[in-house]
Amino acid sequence: MSQEVRNQEPQALWNHFADLNAVPRPSKKEERVRAFMVDFGNKLGLEVQEDAIGNVIIKKPASPGMEHRKSIIMQSHLDMVHQKNNDTDFDFLTQGIDMYVDGGIIAAHGTTLGADNGIGVAAIMAVLSSTDIAHPAIEALFTIDEETGMTGAKELDKNILSSTILLNLDTEEDDEIDIGCAGGVDITATKKYVLENIPFDYTTAVLTVKGLNGGHSGMDIIKGLGNANKMMTRLLDAMQKVGDVHIESIHGGSLRNAIPREANAIISFKKTDAIMDKFERCKAALHDEYKSLEPKLDISLTETTAAKLTMTAVDSRELVYTLLGIHNGVYRMSPDITDLVETSNNLARVTLENGELQIACLTRSSVDSSKTDLSSSISGVMKLAGMKVKLSGDYPGWQPNTDSAILEVAKSKYETLFDHSPRVVACHAGLECGLLGERYPGLDMISFGPNIRGAHSPDEHVEIKSVQKFWKYLLEILKDIPVA
Template identity: 30%
Template sequence: MYTSIQELTKYRIFHYFSEVSRIPRCSGKEQQMSDYLVSFAHKHRLQVIQDEAKNVIIKKPATFGYEFAPTVIIHGNMDMVCEKNRDNPHDFNKDPLELRIEGDMLYATDTSLGADSGVAIAYALALLDSKHIPHPNLEVMLTTEEKTTMNGAKRIDPALLNGSILISIDAEEEGTLLVSSAGGVIAEFTIPIMYDKRQPDTVLYDIHIGGLKGGHSGGSIVKGRGNANILLGRVLQHCAEHFDYQLVHLRGGAKANTIPREAEATIAIERKHIPLIHSFIFKWDETLKKELDMADPEVYVQCTSSMRKGNNVFSQETMTKVITALTFMPNSVQSMSTEVPGLVQSSNNLGTMRTNSDHIMLKNEIRSSVYSLQEHISQQMKVLARLLQSRVIFHSEYPAWPYHPTSNIRSLCKKIYKETYNEEVTFVSTHAGIECGILVKKMDVDAVCIGPDIHNIDTPSEHLSISSTLKTWEYLLTILKEMNTM
């Protein structure tokens, strides 16, 4: 076991993981990370390309004896989902991640770790830095905005790459090969706000839902975890059936592609209803703890006197539209695969809820491995928008990565794993949308996706197995070593 980050960084991959963890790289804000990679390439006298999307491609010639082996593209993304606990003052725009070790696990203190992208970058840099690792011609491709729009992969110019094999470092479980993934689209549901005046003799209260685990909506949607936005809608609907109140403000979730861990509503209630609201919230706290006792045992609902000011509240019509949308919006798993046991086929995640000056925005991510089912969920949202005299627009669509019956790189990976560890590697399809779908379609490459064990990804409790990271690194090196047999 390792007791300090300094001790761990004797391995080049963790040296670079530590370096990367000091550089801001929230999705959409990868400029510093992109420039760091360019600087690294120049320092090591390697050919480098930085495009307008801030994607970086670094090329390294083959070592002796591998000149005629297939050129391999090592792929990863440079951005991360920036999540932190509610009271953490960490500023992702400038503060380095505070890494810590617990047993075999590497954490960032009270923030997400960015492990999948961090490991991909660390592996890539260690390969480019190496002088003794045998390998074919390498093209390291690190993309931007993977966690949000996949805009980087969409803007990659395939003419810049010659590789016919793609090894993506974007999986989250050692001993598995990702071989297909879902497609998806972002859906922005907009409800216009009409305002009324706050009733006299009312006070403002905040209803807060928290304590949920959240997680990536591709990998964690099947785990039955609570969606704070949807749960808040249930609470607001129940309260509206039993006493009058006015809705003032709504906010929930952090990203469209993460299951929201927290949500909050500000309401105006008559003073005589204060004991009633406390009683209702106490009962809902008990109810949700029972409903989510296995998936989200730390869930809580609370209400407190609000610090907000002002006399404007949503009109009754607007409030009804909002609660109706939260009640009937498709959410969570919509269908399961009949071909792959346990695989989600289609889903929707109501990821964020924001109150703006003239509208409320409900941002969703729809996922499906079957395009017609993705379209069905989209149609449900369109019908709901028409009924509520609201609007929904769709953008940032990305394709599924279909399973191909034959794959030379997949066969090689399977053979090496069996020979090295005397175990069968597992082929896995994921409900997450990954860039392989875009890249395979764009470049017509033979692809696999690997990675070490990463837990609670994209949450403040995210952690990475150190031993698994080292094992997967050795596995990657063996794959590259055997490329001249293909």
């Protein structure tokens, strides 16, 4: 791990970030990072608690002269999204993140960086370990499993916190104060197919789509980036229009909250000029449509000698029709908030192996009825194809409160520090604030953070100057928490 990272300012924050990133911390496997945080709090002589689900709470008394201020919750999540390039040899379960400094940014070699939400965690650690930062009494809440279910926030002990103000440090634009977010629901479809032998005169090939940007399936969905699963489906549909295509296997995408960057399928077909022409025409159309958004798009069809059992042509066609019918991308824009995506879906993962299919989507919306509408529509398409459909992981949105007292403090501090007004927004990401507000009704909440780009992809990086801006801003807010 580069010493250059530790040398950046503010050094306290970057050193804690480097320490954190040395600990493997995949969602649902946070045992090591939880132990790391417990040990961190104990070494500082602070009160440390773990609730039944595994969230870590560290409590620190107010600094001298700040005892009359309201106590606050500072909150970030411990887990990180694990994504890597196919040609990167890296084990997220055993290795720390390999970071580097490149000009004004910090990134990782071929993997996600973990700035989401590691910068927030590190900032809280820096406040907890400080001896000269003015702050009110703090309840530092480090939640688990935010990225794949928000389990920590959902199951947070209802009696472990007492503060009425919450600072969530998990957003990615340093000129924004977030006061609302989308809720979400996971859709999972499964089906088992009867397989047959590949016809003797058919060609078997690997269809590959790669080189896409990927990104956060909430914050980046508005950009119209390429979805590898959808592109693969279009190519298969084009070929099926002129001849039977048997699908043996599919591996597309990985995590529900990441836009799929890569997909591949092993297929068999009778190789004719007509079917190859259809493939090449669709390939050219995709390159043309996405030339400005996805300049590294790479589509290939490579013959292979692998010969296994495969789906029938009829079942293969039905599967392609189903994937075509699943909505992907923005479904509805907010009629009330400019440029806010209200409802969307990410066709996140498609896997088919030995006749066993699984399709995974994440539907998001800031309006529960719209979320239900879209998830029902997608489920209906799946059910028409005879698939078993399960909805899970449902979590609520966070309704904006424009009369928030802590929002007024944050707006005033931002204007004083930076000579312009912040953007007060709601976001299309799944912040934990909605769930935390359910566990502790009446919490006065805002969310803010530094500029993080490419979250949930191996292109993830954080801007050093923006972290410095975020840190300066955070310290000023801590000084001016309302009087109790």
